[in-house]
Amino acid sequence: MNLGKIYVVGIGPGNMQDITVRAYNTLKNVDVIAGYITYINLVKDEFSEKEFYVSGMKKEVERCEQVLEIAKSGKNVALISSGDAGIYGMAGIMIEVAVDSGVEVEVIPGVTSSVAGASIVGAPLMHDHATISLSDLMTDWDVITKRIDKASEGDFIISLYNPKSKGRVTQIVEAREIMLRHKGENTPVALLRHVGREDQNYTLTTLGDFLNHEIDMFTVVIIGNSKTYVKNGRMITPRGYKI
Amino acid sequence: MNLGKIYVVGIGPGNMQDITVRAYNTLKNVDVIAGYITYINLVKDEFSEKEFYVSGMKKEVERCEQVLEIAKSGKNVALISSGDAGIYGMAGIMIEVAVDSGVEVEVIPGVTSSVAGASIVGAPLMHDHATISLSDLMTDWDVITKRIDKASEGDFIISLYNPKSKGRVTQIVEAREIMLRHKGENTPVALLRHVGREDQNYTLTTLGDFLNHEIDMFTVVIIGNSKTYVKNGRMITPRGYKI
Structure with a gap:
């Protein structure tokens, strides 16, 4: 089975105006959107046709491990952060969790707070x-x-x-x-x-x-x-x- | 005559993927796009129907004064910077030039380098x-x-x-x-x-x-x-x- 790919996506401040075109299109094209419930709530109306994986606060490592499992199952998955995912967001920990797995992780930059x-x-x-x-x-x-x-x-x-x-x-x-x-x-x-x-x-x-x-x-x-x-x-x- | 409005727009790194939706739509909706030639070259194909005001390097104050004149003539004008306009970009000087003029200046954030x-x-x-x-x-x-x-x-x-x-x-x-x-x-x-x-x-x-x-x-x-x-x-x- 082919591996899926992980995108760590900074959605910007949280509205559908200050998101980048690349981030928006990435969310449109993946199979699953994963993230903390507060951030999922910011995007779920716009991408309501998607499968969501929602996780609680302070469960960051488990969230990344679950995202890695989703990718291993062959699905493309976007893990979202508000702002930029590389500034106090999910990019670092997601790469750390996946770095030896063979699953590709791409970071999509965003507008930080x-x-x-x-x-x-x-x-x-x-x-x-x-x-x-x-x-x-x-x-x-x-x-x-x-x-x-x-x-x-x-x-x-x-x-x-x-x-x-x-x-x-x-x-x-x-x-x-x-x-x-x-x-x-x-x-x-x-x-x-x-x-x-x-x-x-x-x-x-x-x-x-x-x-x-x-x-x-x-x-x-x-x-x-x-x-x-x-x-x-x-x-x-x-x-x-x-x- | 009504005054135009000035938008200082961070276009991100310079491609049409890492620009925000708000920045893109702003460029689509203004009458004039102004900026340093290198940045104008990054957007002119995408917005080829627009009027452009191009200025040279190290002419930042004159560029802003000209943008202010364009707005005073009743046109809406976007002054573009690469990255985010508020980080080593044109936002500060544009606001300084226009702050007493009565012309509104809105900064549209972008992904900095x-x-x-x-x-x-x-x-x-x-x-x-x-x-x-x-x-x-x-x-x-x-x-x-x-x-x-x-x-x-x-x-x-x-x-x-x-x-x-x-x-x-x-x-x-x-x-x-x-x-x-x-x-x-x-x-x-x-x-x-x-x-x-x-x-x-x-x-x-x-x-x-x-x-x-x-x-x-x-x-x-x-x-x-x-x-x-x-x-x-x-x-x-x-x-x-x-x-």
Whole structure:
């Protein structure tokens, strides 16, 4: 029997507009679409003729093992992540699970949340930037705090993924304190909530003030560099052009 | 007369597959497509019925002023960048030029080069990462070197944009020396050339060896963190799952 192929597909923020043509066509052409229930819900209406394999949260390894079995059975299968599958998504673990199996894994890139979120508020990511996840489920917190410190010292624009969840509320407080060692209180901050979803909304605030606004696990936090400014409601990091 | 609207559109790597549906439809619906000649050449066959405004390299401010005039004349105009327009692209300067004009500027996000390039070689960007441009045309070189140093010290995965051009060849050599203060010689490095174009190709190498391979201005260089490895030709940064 022929082996199927695995596609790890970044669907972008989650609507059918910010998905790439390649990702859309891949989902149209596979036999099975697999993924965490929240992401399956984002695509199931558009691809309702497909077979779905739905798995629960924090079952990432099992999900990948099951996807590998589906491919071994001869079916082409797309494992979906929101945003880009290669940025805190399913691409790495899927390749690790399948790397010795003989089954081909292709990664289809997508628009990651910080990029989609940045576009809503203007152009905050125009210069050198660092992306950091505040989730310490699988990464030691002292590794994360060191990265926040070094990125701040280097005057990077910083995008924080997974800033807060119901059970994880102190990390963002500590992250802010670390950033304030090197960045000013008036540094612009964008809180980008539910980017690309129906209830998308955002707040433009500052490093001094941003903890007074709503932040949840569906929020991306972008903190500017020393040159970032807000004008007429747009957050801009200049690249250096003389205007 | 009604004002037109400006869309700053990231077209992704440059083919008609890795463009988002929103970006594609925006280009289909505007009156004029504007941009640097290289990018216009990537889209002109697909949108051949459009009016084009083509401008030369290093004319970014004039390009934006001209786009603003087109919008003021009542036409809807898309200013295109490759990759994502908000990452070293045209979004920032376009907003800066138009911010007081009354003309609306909407940024349409796209797949940036490091993300598209990463997908080709596996999943190197799975953990915290920093994006740095080595172009010192508008940024002091000591700012850039400090960022390379801090990102390396923080054990970030690093994506280098604009690593080298005909007239700028020493920066990548110095960047490597700085990274070697904190990263090992065997750290995996991906050289991703002409990502998404017909002549796309790549080399998987190491921090010790990568300068022995071809690098040009259409190359993105991804340097792993301390946990990144290569197996069966795939470059993977593990996120920490137990497999």
